Amino acid sequence: MNAVVAAVLIMLVLSLCRIHVVVALILGAMAGGLISGLSLEATIEAFNSGLGGGATVALSYATLGAFAVAIGKSGLAHALADKALALVGNQPAATGGESARRGVRYLIIGLLLLIAMSSQNVLPIHIAFIPLIVPPLLFVMAKLHLDRRLVACVLTFGLITPYMFLPVGFGGIYLNEILMANIAANGIATDGLSVISAMALPALGMVCGLVIAVFFTYRGDRRYDLALIDQEQRTSTRYSPKTLVMAVVAIVAAFVVQLWLGSMILGALTGFVLFNLSGVVKWKEADDLFTEGMKMLAMIGFILIAASGFAEVMRETGDIASLVQGSVGLIGDNQAMAALLMLLVGLLITMGIGSSFSTIPIIAALYVPLALEMGFSPLAIVALVGTAGALGDAGSPASDSTLGPTAGLNADGQHNHIWDTVVPTFVHYNIPLLAFGWLAALVL
Structure with missing residues (x-):
């Protein structure tokens, strides 16, 4: 049996059996190495040599986590939650008009979708906004009986679709610096090729999956235990016009520094320092808050x-x-x-690796010569390789596009990573993305 297939299947089966993702990845890697004929020592050596590849991303998320906690200290997310709660009213949602309740639900869904999409380009902080914005909204979502599987699908759509279609922010990295660069490196002239045209149909597949999730699969109610939601955390944070304005200033500054220096780490640190200088975060609290923020996204870092x-x-x-x-x-x-x-094959590889950005360099060297030999057009090859890389980002237990939503939605322990995030996003996005990507490869 092919070692890659075996390793990915072992990892996925262990994850579905509720074995921790880190353990599943390690055991899957060891099994794959041994099945391929590598010795145990060679397998361990290869695994250890690859660990450094995720260190920069892990540190970025750790500093972004600290920045997110500082923003939370400003009360920005709690102001949003209080406004949403005011719309719901003090009585349980079931006693209000059904149309009004659904209106508030769609308002929250739309807001989270816009924030998630903006996190890829307007303010490229990726998943760091989720543990900041989502936990304060859990109480409101529970009163609205909003299915968190739907929220996971909405967040994952916002984290993936912009980078695979719009060449801005993370999309500029994925589409221009990785996809088109690897296409060119393997013998195709990319001058005049429109990456947006190539990825339009696959992106439309993602939109179809989102529509199905919002208006069909998860449109019904799902009840959560309000007693388990930490209301103290929701109400204990005090905010004022000064702290809210400072939060906006820090976010803008972090965005500018990140674009200027090209470093999420330095951007997040800039925002955190501004919170310190403004007094929103007191100096005596700074060390504890920074540590708390790093802990918040540390598990995602270890998985990556x-x-x-x-x-x-x-x-x-x-x-x-x-x-x-x-x-x-x-x-x-x-x-x-x-x-x-x-x-x-792209789906299988990305499901195991958990990163579409890391998949493209692996498959481009193999796919481009094969596709040229079989007569695919250059635009079709761009669509084929780009879609093959993006496939599996949704639905992978090791992807930050699924780990991020779980980090926010499971703050009260009522949202399972595999069954409430991974499986729903796999079904709603990988299946239509596979179909529309296949269509794009044939018609372009």
Whole structure:
């Protein structure tokens, strides 16, 4: 059995059995290395050598977590929650008009969608906003009987679709610096190619998945235990016009520094220091708040580090190339079947690695020559490789696009990472993305 397939399946099965994702990644990597013929020592060495690849991202999330806690201290998120609670009213949502209740639900959903999409370009802090914004809203969501699986789908859509379609912020990195750069490096002239045109159909697939989740799958009520939600955390934070204005100033400053220096770490630190200088965060509290913020996103950092080790073992096995070539070799000159198999292989790889950004360099060197040989147009190849990389970001237990939503929605312990985030996002996004990406590869 192909070692990559075996490793990913082992990791996914263990995760579905509620084994912690870090443990599942380690065991999957070890199994994949041994199945490929690597010795235990070589497998461990490959895993260890890959750990450093996730260190920068993990540190970025740690500092962003500290910045998020400081923003929380300003009361910005709590002001939003109080406004939403005022719209709901003091009585349980069930006693109000159904249309009014649904109106508030869609208002919250729309707001979270806009914030999630903005986190990829307007204010590129990625998932750091989730543990800041979402926990204060859990009480409101529970009163509205809002299904958190729907919120997970909305947040994941906002975290993925902008970077795979709009070449701004994280999208500029994914589409221009990674996707188009690797396409060009493997023999295709990219001058004149519109990456937006190539990724329009796959992005439309994501939109279809979102519409299905919002208006069909999770439109009904789901009840949560209000007693488990930390109301003290929701009401204990005091805010004033000064703290709210300072929060906006710090966010803008962090955004400017990040764009200027190209560093999320320095941007987040700038915002945190401004909160200190303004007095929103007292100097004697700064150390504890910074530590608290780092802890908040530390688990995501550890998972991403483990995923980097997993990815390195997969590369070391050499079975990724054989998986691609073996799949395409089964169907001869059938373009439709070749496109489908290449997308499925991309889905499998990204599900294991957990990062579409890391998948593109792995598969581009294999996919571009094969696609050219089979007669795909340059624009179709861009769509094929871009979609294959993005497939699996939603629905992967090790992806920050699923870990982030869980970090916010499980603040009270009533949201399971696998069954309430991973499975719903996999079903609603990977299936339509696979279909629309396959269509794009054939019609472009």
